[in-house]
Amino acid sequence: MNTTVLITGANGFLGQKLVDLISRDRRYKVIATSKGVNRNPNQENYKFKQLDILNQKEVEHLLTEIQPDVIIHTAALTNVESCEQQPELCQRMNVDSVTQLGTYAYKHGTYIIHLSTDFVFDGANGPYNEEAETNPLSAYGISKLASEQALLATDCNCAILRTILVYGIIADPLRSNLVLWAKEKLSAGESIKVVNDQYRMPTFVDDLAEACLLAIEKRATGLFHISGKEMMSIVQAVYAVADFWNLDKSLIQEISAADIGQADNRPKKTGFDLTKAEISLGFVPSAFLDSLKQIDKQFKKFRRIQAHRYKSKIV
Structure with missing residues (x-):
């Protein structure tokens, strides 16, 4: 049943x-x-x-x-x-x-x-x-x-x-996230502003x-x-995206959370201890670079064509 x-x-x-x-x-x-x-x-x-x-x-x-x-x-x-x-x-x-x-x-x-x-x-x-x-x-x-x-x-x-x-990719082209947003904008030769003083996994x-x-x-x-296991600033994640797809990193402009009014309503540094999930669930997170490789393959699987449809906003 x-x-x-x-x-x-x-x-x-x-x-x-x-x-x-x-x-x-x-x-x-x-x-x-x-x-x-x-x-x-x-x-x-x-x-x-x-x-x-x-x-x-x-x-x-x-x-x-x-x-x-x-x-x-x-x-x-x-x-x-x-x-x-x-x-x-x-x-x-x-x-x-x-x-x-x-x-x-x-x-x-x-x-x-x-x-x-x-x-x-x-x-x-x-x-x-x-x-x-x-x-x-x-x-x-x-x-x-x-x-x-x-x-x-x-x-x-x-x-x-x-x-x-x-972050990641699905077949629906209207759903975006940090990685897709950065890839889309940099691929189009557009400059982007990315926070450099908030840290996440x-x-x-x-x-x-x-x-x-x-x-x-x-x-x-x-x-x-x-979560993932790697602690990085948000801008470090975006630099990694640029490196993986050979995009122009000079288009990335580093800013502080205070510059866009996000210093007080978002945590500066989070990240998780994954021990409980690893032991109790058998959870094994992907390395960030390995996940980008999977996303690249999924682009082809989903036949995704980037058409400047992603929202220019990081949540």
Whole structure:
């Protein structure tokens, strides 16, 4: 009997990668959901249902209909500035929806994987393990920490996967991230401004999707930190992208977070201790250079043609 997996936020970057990964495994019956129409060019081996995660009656109806064994909750409002400007939407999207799913899961024995972020930390003492004290600097970080607490308070079986600066490639050409943005702009001969005083361990989206699958298989519970292993400034990651694809590094202009008003609402240095995920899940992150090699191959697989469609913004 197949395990039914409900994926929220299936039009998102991680959501599409999860659909592609899990739908290939015959052990799982995948139900992908998002508010809009399906944007994943791959529409085989799974079902897609439109779902407004903010509509509690709609969510309740869908849960009753499909009775999922597993929920992977990726839907969230992740833009830092949007969370500041729209606090009610941030609360409903990032916290209230989690409470509803967790309450359902507790009542029906459903297993949940919930995605969170390194922005629950202030960046003063990174890298962090799962026991480290949290201190978010932004409404976004506050809401994601509240979502973790809300889910744990329901007493459902759940794994919370915190992650950092996710990058990679999917078939949908409208989804961007740091690596694709930098490659696109530099390939077009455009100059870019990149922050040089914020440090992260960027996460390859393929690794993050695999970590979700590992958690399902092991029914792991609790907090897990999932990221790459290499600490680098954001501009160092962009220089690595330029080097890999032989692009003009002179187009990269280094700036500080303060220059663009991001010094106070984003942590200076995060990064994760991955020991727990490595031991408990068997998680093995890709080296940054190896992930770029995989992305290069996936460009050809997806027949992606860059057409200046990526948003010129780093979240």
